[in-house]
Amino acid sequence: MVKRVIAIAPGKIILHGEHAVVYGKKAIACAIDATITIELCATDDNCVSFHLPNVLCQKDALKIKIESLKELLVRCQSIGRIESNILDWHEKIKEFVASTLIFNGNENKLLNLALSSCLFAYMKILVLDGQCNFPSVFVKIESNNLPLGAGLGSSAACSVCLATTMLVHAGIIHPKENDQGITLDDNVLEKINETALMLEKLLHGNPSGIDNAISTYGGAVVYHNGKISHISSLPSLQFLVVNTGIARNTKSLVSSVKSKMTDFPEVVCNIMQAIHEISVQAEGILRDVEKSHSQNHEMDLKKLKELLKMNQHLLQSIGVSHPKIDEICKIAEENNFSCKLTGAGGGGCAIVMFDEATEQINSLINELNKRGFKNWKVKLGCKGVQLKQIAK
Ligand SMILES: Nc1ncnc2c1ncn2[C@@H]1O[C@H](COP(=O)(O)OP(=O)(O)O)[C@@H](O)[C@H]1O
Ligand SMILES: C[C@@](O)(CCOP(=O)(O)O)CC(=O)O
Known part of the structure; x- marks a missing residue:
């Protein structure tokens, strides 16, 4: 069994298609230079330890005795097989986390969710699929x-890194090591992506699969009905990410859109279709640039800017914007830039598109800083999941 494995996987921005992608519409996403790293080490303390410095402000790892996990498995198995009862198993694991691990009696939802998906991955990948007989491990999750x-x-x-480290530790996937480092072939990536999607279902209910796909494969992708196609070169576009600082939860935003769809199917279906058409138009422009067919860079930019603005209005109409997002969009527009929310919305981040050549972006950055909005330029099209180290 592998003693130590480190995986690193990127986050993403969605250019177009969030929410609509849940209803089978097209979306475009790019991996960015902000990542999660997970380190998994074999230990000999008869415990499973989780060190989650971004969700738990304490120096030491949280230790769970293997004995109590064996009892938890028996309770889960009384429900039925994991494959056909994934959500019920997850509920049992959440109950276990809430009753045994939360400190000072303060229930911490974020910590519970993070720990229960780690424990679910442990049970499913290491104990059941990998038949590893309750290995003692230490898992550290860190955001970069x-x-x-x-x-x-x-x-x-996180889900992609958890899947990768645990699949390697269990000996279910076998990355190749050569002079160039550690490589993950197509079959291995497919297994990682599929396992990460299963973990995403625990956190999000009904994820479209775009987030785990872009984190697994990296680059820039068009995602449609579970299929991805890569865009190999992007025009000289850059994005500024602006954080509203407003916490939100993807699962509840997706379900708020679902209620609107149930109440007003004709209206919301048409909005989703309009978002789809925006993705189609934007893909067309990006593909022309990719094939060097485009002669008019300025016109492409103008159209991409317009599409971004239109999409923001559509997303606002289904209730997933936020006053802070609207404020950021207004500041961007006053400075002649286009802006939209990215991801589930309801707070979170907005993206502002700009051309490499634009100098005016600095005055926008100053204005955003003055108003207290954290912002930074992101690199697009970064690598998908990578293994940094395997020690046997
Ligand atoms: N650095 C981290 N450490 C531990 N868990 C994390 C970390 N980053 C993300 N997570 C997990 O991801 C969840 C956040 O998911 P979500 O609300 O969809 O936000 P996002 O849009 O960033 O994916 C958290 O509840 C937690 O389970
Ligand atoms: C809203 C949605 O389209 C994207 C969610 O992105 P995020 O979790 O906010 O990073 C949901 C999905 O695609 O499953």
């Missing part, structure tokens, strides 16, 4: 400039 719960795909990056 990827804010949690801000629409930049931190949960998918």
Whole structure:
């Protein structure tokens, strides 16, 4: 069994198609230079330990005795097989976390969710699929400039890293090591993506799969009905990410859109279709640039800017914007830039599109700083999941 494994996976921005993608429409996403790292080490203390510095402000790892996990497995198995009872197993694990692990009697929802998905991954991948007989492990999850719960795909990056480290530790996938480092072939990536999607279902209910796909494969992708196609070169576009600082939860935003769909199906279906058409138009422009067919860079930019603005209005009409997002969009527009929310919305982050050549972006940055909005330029099209180290 592998003694130590480290995986790193990126977050993302969704250019177009969030929410609509849940209803089978097209979306475009790019991996960004903000990541999650997970380190998994074999230990010999008869415990499973989780060190989650971004959700739990304490120096030491949280230790769970293997004995209590064995009892938990028996309770879960009384429900039925894990494959057909995933959500019920997850509920049992959440109950276990709430009753045995939460400190000072303060129930902490974020910590509970993070720990219960880690424990679910442990049970499913290591104990059941990998038949590893309750190995003692230490798992550390750390964000590298990827804010949690801000629409930049931190949960998918966590799920992808959890899947990768545990699948390697269990000996279910076998990455190849050569002079170039550690490589993950197509079959291995497919297994990681599929396992990460299962973990995302625990956190999000009914995820479209776009977040785990972009975190697994990286680059820039068009996602449609579970299929991805890569965009190999992006025009000289840049994005500024602006954080509202407003915490939100993807699962509840997706379900608020679902209620609107149930109440007004004709209206909301048409809005989703309009978002789809925006993704189609934007893809067309990006594909032309990719094939060097485009002659008019300025016109492309103008159209991409217009599409971004239109999409923001559509997302606002289904109730997933936020007064802070609207404020950021207004500041951007006053400075002649286009802006939209990215990810589930309801707070979280907005993206502002700009051309490499635009100098005016600095005055926008100053204005955003003055108003207290944290913002930074992101690199697009970064690598998907990578293994940094395997020690046998
Ligand atoms: N650094 C981290 N450490 C532990 N868990 C994390 C971390 N980042 C994200 N998560 C997990 O991802 C969840 C956030 O998911 P979500 O609300 O969808 O936000 P996002 O848009 O960033 O994906 C958290 O509840 C937690 O379970
Ligand atoms: C709203 C949605 O389209 C994207 C959610 O992104 P995030 O969790 O906010 O990073 C949901 C999904 O695609 O499953």
